[in-house]
Amino acid sequence: MTLQGGFVTQSSSTTVGSVARALDLVELVVSGPDVGMPLSEIAKAVGGSKSAVLATLRTLVDFGYLRTEEPGPKYLPGMMLIRLGDLASAHDPLIAVARPILAQLSAESGLTIRVARNDSGYPVFIDRVDGPGFVLFHTPLGIRELPHVSSAGKAILAELSDKEATAVARECGLVSRTKNSITKLGELKKELEHIRKVGFATDDEEDAQGIFCVGATFFDHFGRCIGAISATGVKTDMTLAQVSNLGKLVIKFADQVTHELHGRKLARRAR
Amino acid sequence: MTLQGGFVTQSSSTTVGSVARALDLVELVVSGPDVGMPLSEIAKAVGGSKSAVLATLRTLVDFGYLRTEEPGPKYLPGMMLIRLGDLASAHDPLIAVARPILAQLSAESGLTIRVARNDSGYPVFIDRVDGPGFVLFHTPLGIRELPHVSSAGKAILAELSDKEATAVARECGLVSRTKNSITKLGELKKELEHIRKVGFATDDEEDAQGIFCVGATFFDHFGRCIGAISATGVKTDMTLAQVSNLGKLVIKFADQVTHELHGRKLARRAR
DNA sequence: ATTTTCCGTTCTGTATTGCCGAACACCGTT
DNA sequence: AACGGTGTTCGGCAATACAGAACGGAAAAT
Incomplete structure (x- = not known):
């Protein structure tokens, strides 16, 4: 357990x-x-x-x-417990690299930015920089989140092979969280294909009412996807143009994480 | 241990x-x-x-x-470990109250803001909001810091009775960290008296070369000092006028913590 | 290629020790 | 004053956590 x-x-x-x-x-x-x-x-x-x-x-x-x-x-x-969490964060190379980037992205976008590690296809958020304003929902760190209802999770799924993504989807069961949640495998596969095309994933009130997220992945030096960053805000603040711009912004910062980890994005081929 | x-x-x-x-x-x-x-x-x-x-x-x-x-x-x-630290932070009423205030103070001042709990006279930092720019020194959370070489520590000491402050000073030994460190009990008492007069404490490169801090205490509803917040920056950024202004600012935000905790500052009397 | 060395793992016996239950002490109620 | 509710202490049995040696595998050295 x-x-x-x-x-x-x-x-x-x-x-x-x-x-x-x-x-x-x-x-x-x-x-x-x-x-x-x-x-x-x-x-x-x-x-x-x-x-x-x-x-x-x-x-x-x-x-x-x-x-x-x-x-x-x-x-x-x-x-x-606070001390250990702080030490574990400080000694984690990914967090060390990501935190300043998250802070900058949060400052530029005014949103809450989180970074998730790819844990066998599941997103595990390991750090967070809250945007200004009240914290809407306390997003827990250090546990596996549902992969199909978060932008970071879907972004990670999109980097898996079709077989692996299917296995993860079956394992967690594609449970529904809101009426927007993707619960059918076929739909999910279409969504992942779309994510591969545009380079970022969205979460349009699929996990919680009124919450919108945008996520993009980063990679290690083998070209393996090791995680994703995501920006979270309230749905009403999002116009279509903003989503597109935000997507580009998140990709830019995710690429920066990749760069500072000395990683590289491989051309998509053998998914 | x-x-x-x-x-x-x-x-x-x-x-x-x-x-x-x-x-x-x-x-x-x-x-x-x-x-x-x-x-x-x-x-x-x-x-x-x-x-x-x-x-x-x-x-x-x-x-x-x-x-x-x-x-x-x-x-x-x-x-x-990250999860437990996050949960412990989230469930701590003091952190819940303090974090938005720290964030605002950090935004206004551009400095790193920390909050310490008063642990029997010792400061234990339990949360931190980093200012922009590189993190100079990784300041650990969750452990007792030396009380006499940090602004938060001295601010807390200044709220103790003379007897208690002396006991804490003897216990930790007033060890020297830099050439500015206060190592003599008489000096420390003078400093505490000054802190009581102006309402905030400073750390003028007393813990680390080139680092300057300003701290002020907050209180619970019994009027007992339960902690302090402090602002940390590099010494070269500090002019005398700025120190004075920063002191007022830190006091203002510390008072806000007191207020939101439904606490109150007692008139100093029986220290 | 063969040897050597080191590391992680498994196994079994032993006695350490961690567990239970009962009895005690201590509030706060009733 | 008696009661239910705490947290605490104390023995005694048995579970179990420990040490040590033996196994297996991998990498380095010859």
Whole structure:
């Protein structure tokens, strides 16, 4: 469970049980209410004894993964999580390269820009630069998103072979999120063909009402698509001309990412 | 170890060893080289058998805390770390309130703005909005910084009682970072008195050569100082007039944080 | 091509140790 | 005052996490 790897969900031969239980606790608390969770509630949720859960929680608090709000022994996400996320971001070469580019694109377009990694055909957003104004929806980082209802996801799908794209589509099931969502494989293939032609992908309220996105891919030095950037805004701000211009802009910045990664775009041939 | 709690570094009565070892691995890999670390190196570093370390690593990979770069079994920080950091940030009421304010202050001033939580007198930066231009120094999040060489730290110290501030100063030792660092307790007290008068703190190359910061505190509804925001730029960009103006600006935005937290600044009395 | 060396992986036994349940202590209610 | 609700501590059993050696494979050295 928990954002398992590629397609081979091998349930791992030898693994450490107490560590797995501890990480379950972290996930539980982080996904829990903002006010925190008390011990007994946590113990009930994971189905363990209070004493065992307490010992694990103490270890997690010692390491800063969790903290207890004073007064009242409720467990909350700790600051080490912020530290680790920051460190992981800082050590990721893709984020290091992409972040200034995202910031520039956000400044030029006034939109929220995100960068996704290609994780076996699925988009995993790993960084975000919010545009001005309120944040419409909190877009989570670090998890696989649905590939067929996001511009970054469709842009990545368009770079896969027909066989691979079909496999990913079947695996995730082309679930519907809005009335605009593409739910039929044939439609999706047509859309991917279009994306290949124009060089960027759109998401026209396919994931959420009123939200419009434009995405384009970037490549490593083998010419393999390793991710995509996308610009997100509200639908009402988008005219047709703007979509076309925005598409060109996003492609330009995606190409810049490719360039700074010393990557190259191969002529499309063996998809 | 590892950003332990307040002042009572109680090494915790009952704690889970295997979890602690696992979290040590996470820290090791995250702090390791960007290219990743192989199993044997990790096992040697933590002084455990290969098989035990392997089982732990597998668990961590299962949960996305670590990942292995293909090809070659080298362990790298996983995307779950980014996800957890993002979630912890999103669920933190202070960050939720502060982020738009940081962004606005960054836009107005063109500087990098950070927000620190008051962690028993120490500043712990928990969010950051980078200004335009290159990032000069990567400022880590989620760990205690030295209180006497950062504007946010000194601003927080200035809100403590004389006794508390002295205790913190003795505890961290007033170590020197640059020739401008304040290393004498008497000097520090004078500085804190000045900060109380003008309402903001500065860091004039006291932590790093060429770096200038301005910081101001904000408060909860009890009137307790719960943190500070700071603006960071290069020294050469700062004239005396600008420092004064920037101070006022930072105070204004810090007050806005106080306001949105439904906090209040108490008249200084019983420090 | 053959050897050598190193790394990752698997296996099995052992004893470490993490888990459970019960009892205790501590609020807040009722 | 008695109660349900906490978080905490304490033994005892058994599960299990660890170490070590042996296997397999790949790359480097000869």
